[in-house]
Amino acid sequence: MRGIRPLSNISKRCYAATRRIEPLTESLGSMKPVTAAPLTPQDVQVSKLPNGLVVASLENNSPLSSVGMFVKAGSRYETTENLGVTHVLRLAANLTTKAASAFKICRSLEAVGGSLSVTSSRETMVYSASCLRKDVDSLLEFLINVTTTQEFRPWEVQELTTRVKVDKALAEQSPQMSVIETLHKAAYKSGLSNSLYCPDYMVGRISSEQLHSFVEGTFTSSRMALVGLGVKHSVLRQVAEGLLSARSGPGAPVAKSLYRGGELRLHNNDDLVHALIASEGGVTGTAEANAFTVLQRILGAGPHVKRGSSLNGKLNQGIAKATTKPFDATAFNASYSDSGLFGIYTIAQANSAGEVIQAAVAQVKGVAEGSVSEAEVLNAKNQVKAEYLMSLEANEGLVEELGAQALATAAYQAPEAVAQAIDAVTQGDVVNAAKKFVAGKKTMASSGHLSNTPFVDEV
Known part of the structure; x- marks a missing residue:
């Protein structure tokens, strides 16, 4: 038995016969194409409700709608009694709520072809x-x-x-993640020093009472922003006013993170030494933060070609002249609401880690002394603008930008304004940023076989 032929194998003569049944009554040249009415472009709308919640939306007439709830509830808001609570809270997003069981949430999202994800940082x-x-x-x-x-x-x-345990173990397998976490622990006294992951001694000890207490203190309307892409602003406002009224209030106070500097070394038998040395950088949204972002591109922020090398950055060019041994170096930049970190991240063999780190620091010192051209600054600014604008092409990137701005300022700054702020960075601003790194109190985190790795006071 040969079975039924698939649709793709149906003879083309079927279509030809159908075509002959309906002969053309007028020439194709005289037929006018049917055009739909053009969709009216929309601007981003931002509203701040009386309960303090910020609503932001962009109606882009997309068949796909994306929404996000942004909350000031990152790991920096943990205390010594509930360290790791945000890690557990992130994994608990699909658990039973007062309105639906975990099973219902999963099946209902599947029924509409939807998706739900939760991410967290040190602040949100x-x-x-x-x-x-x-x-x-x-x-x-x-x-x-x-x-x-x-x-x-x-x-x-x-x-x-x-x-x-599994989530934490996967993160610890990345030397880069371990070094970045260690750097924050050494750089700050509290708040931003808290890890994104639950410490070993707290695994299995975060109770439901602690989760409730943390949510009640942080998930309040004045610390939230509801954003939507492909959603009418009136719909978001109605949802925010009707379902979030019970979450009013200022929430727990925010403790300022104090930068202190210091050093933490993670000794192991790894032949590759990962080292990150930093000073205090710029606060998010400031002109100084923009200058540090441009400086990062001048020094090198990673390859622009997949699996390529960042040979255009000053770090790699300078280190290549100082050693013939393999290495990798990039500039590190992280901005927060009240502080920031800027530094250099190096990967080298254990026996050459010292000279690679010293050569990398020398490149930043060179920029601080003025060895950077206008052409290099212009090229770096173009890279920053291109990366920012391309990130907004994807729905995820645009929703993230809408939420970040709404949560921080209860307003929205158009991409054109952001690009103008980048263009306003001058050669002198970049030099001053490099000077701040050179003169600032250093923080260093390193991992590997550290016998030839200098201490922070030796750099």
Whole structure:
């Protein structure tokens, strides 16, 4: 038995016969193409409700809607009693709420073809969801449920212990992640020194009561921003006013993170030494932060070609003249609401780590002394603008930018304004940024076989 032929194998004569049944009555040249009415372009709309919650939206007429809830609830808001609570909270996003079980949340999202993800940083926690436009009302309902009506049933929280261990173990396998976490621990006294991951001694000890207490103190309307892409602003406002009224209040106070500098060394038998040395950088949204961003591109922020090398950066060019041994070097830049870190990240063999680090620092000192041209600054500014604008081409990047600005300033700065702020960075601003790194109190984190790795006071 040969079976039924698939549709792709149906003879073309079927289509030819159908075509002959409906002969043309007028020439193709006289037929006018049908054109749909052009869609009216929309601007970003931002509203701040009386309860303090910020609503931002961009109606781009997309068939796909993306929404996000941004909360000032990163690891910097943890205390010594609940260290690791944000790590557990991130993994608990799909647990049972007062309105739906974990099973219902999963099946309902599948039914509408939607997705839900949770990410966190040292300052914010972001709940993101997307689905077809026609199902956005259901999606918003589930997003509000998982962010404001959590139950944290003790047995479900306890079952997260294995996932916390696995998540932490995967992060620790990355030397880069370990060094960055260690750098923050050494650089700050509190707040920003808290890790993104649960410490070993707290794994399995975060209780449902601690989760409830943390959420009640941080998930309040004045610390939230609801953003949408492909959603009407009036719809978001209605949801925010109706379902978030119970979350009013200022929330827990924010402790300022104090930069102190210092050094932490992670000794092991790895032949590759990862070292990161930094000074205090610029605060997010300031002109100084823009100058550090441009300086990062001048020094080298990684390859521009997949699996390529960053040979155009000053770091790699300078280190290549100082040693013939293999290495990798990039500039590190992280900005926060009240502080920042800027430095250089090097990877080298254990026996050459010292000369690679010294050569990298010498390149920054050279920029601080004025060895940077206008052409290099212009090239770096073009890289920064291109990377920023390309990030907005994807829905995820645009939602992230909308949420970050809404949460920080309750307003939105158009890409043109951001590009103008980058263009305003001068050669002198870049030199001053390099001088701040050279003269500032240093913080250093290193990992590997460190017998030939200098201490921070020797750099």
